[in-house]
Amino acid sequence: MDEFEKELRQSFExxxxxxxxxxxxxxxxxxxxxxxxxxxxxxxxxxxxxxSVSLCILAALAIYSGHERHEAEKExxxxxxxQQVMTALRITNHALNHMNxxxxxxxxxxxx
Amino acid sequence: MAHDWxxxxxxxxxEHQSMVFSLALRMTGDHGLAExxxxxxxxxLDRHLGRMESRDHVRFWLRRVAxxxxxxxxxxxxxxxxxxxVEIEEGHGMQLEDRxxxxxxxxxxxxxxxxxxxxxxxxLRYQEDLTPKEIAATLEAPLAxxxxxxxxxxxxxxxxxxxxxxxxxxxx
Numbered sequence: 184m185d186e187f188e189k190e191l192r193q194s195f196e197x198x199x200x201x202x203x204x205x206x207x208x209x210x211x212x213x214x215x216x217x218x219x220x221x222x223x224x225x226x227x228x229x230x231x232x233x234x235s236v237s238l239c240i241l242a243a244l245a246i247y248s249g250h251e252r253h254e255a256e257k258e259x260x261x262x263x264x265x266q267q268v269m270t271a272l273r274i275t276n277h278a279l280n281h282m283n284x285x286x287x288x289x290x291x292x293x294x295x
Numbered sequence: 296m297a298h299d300w301x302x303x304x305x306x307x308x309x310e311h312q313s314m315v316f317s318l319a320l321r322m323t324g325d326h327g328l329a330e331x332x333x334x335x336x337x338x339x340l341d342r343h344l345g346r347m348e349s350r351d352h353v354r355f356w357l358r359r360v361a362x363x364x365x366x367x368x369x370x371x372x373x374x375x376x377x378x379x380x381v382e383i384e385e386g387h388g389m390q391l392e393d394r395x396x397x398x399x400x401x402x403x404x405x406x407x408x409x410x411x412x413x414x415x416x417x418x419l420r421y422q423e424d425l426t427p428k429e430i431a432a433t434l435e436a437p438l439a440x441x442x443x444x445x446x447x448x449x450x451x452x453x454x455x456x457x458x459x460x461x462x463x464x465x466x467x
Contacts, residue, residue, distance in 0.1 A: 187453055188421070194402040195421040198320060200312035201330055208308055208337045215338060 302347050308337055311354065314423070315361045321418045322365035323372070324407045332364050358423065359433050362415055369411060405455045413448030416441055 184192075315336050319329035339360060340353070347353050406414055412434075419430045431441040 187456070188449070191402065191417075191421045191452070192424075195321070195418065197313045197317040197422060200316040200333065201326075204312050204316060204330060204333060205305075205308050207330075208312075208334050209305065211334060211338055212304070212341055215341075 300347075300349050302344050302353065304341055304344060307340065307353055311357050312337070314354075315357055317422060318358065318361040318418060319365045319368075321403065321406065321422065322362065322411075322415065323368055324403075325372075328368055328372070329365075332361065332368055336361050336364055355433065358419070358425075359435070362419070362434060366411060366415070401459065402452075402456065405452055405459070408455065409448050409451055412436075412440075413444045413451065416444040417448045417452065420445055 312333065316329055316333045319332040319336075320326060323329055323332070336357060340347075340357065343356070347356065406417065409417070415434060416430055419425045419433055420427075425433065427441050427445060428438060430436075430445075431438040434441065
């Protein structure tokens, strides 16, 4: 190593870092950590909200589905009742027709 | 591989802030920018602290990232056509006792005129006292390239110093 290189080594000694550098680093580090924890908190909050909203939607769907089933069942029962009434009316009508025919035959025989 | 060493971030900042700041300052020539780079490098270290295996690993990692971030900053500054070394020339942002001697300042100014790769090799050689092999590992460059950059950089710096500082002609 010649004189020039020795001079170079002396000139290129490490310089003292600015006095506030460490404090700035630690401050930014705390800020970053807070930001990270806030992000984590925000993500957790968002996840909890999403789960709550999903549960609400599922519950609403279940209620709606039950209501629909109940309505369909009521409709089916109503139709069955209607069919029974129609059948009863048909039987009554048939019986009345039969009676009417017998009365007509009886009247006809009485006139003769 | 498991390692027993438990890094203490604050202690690492204490230990290495001068090294990181000096590397950034000599690479960029800008006191404020060097301080910003040093902050960013240490915050990056904080994120990677779990991967650090030893004090030597931290020192190597800090040198590599400081040089890399400084080179990135230089490229961004060059792209914006901003004049570097303004602060060193004018001494802005530096306390009086922190300012280098006129001779040292002249050499630092001359260093700034070297190509980036030669400057990086010389800084690691004469500030950090690294061997060419260690410089190659730090800069992730081939050993032959580093040796060439060291030789050319030193020759160029000596020539420039010879022009402006006549007393160094004898040593050339």
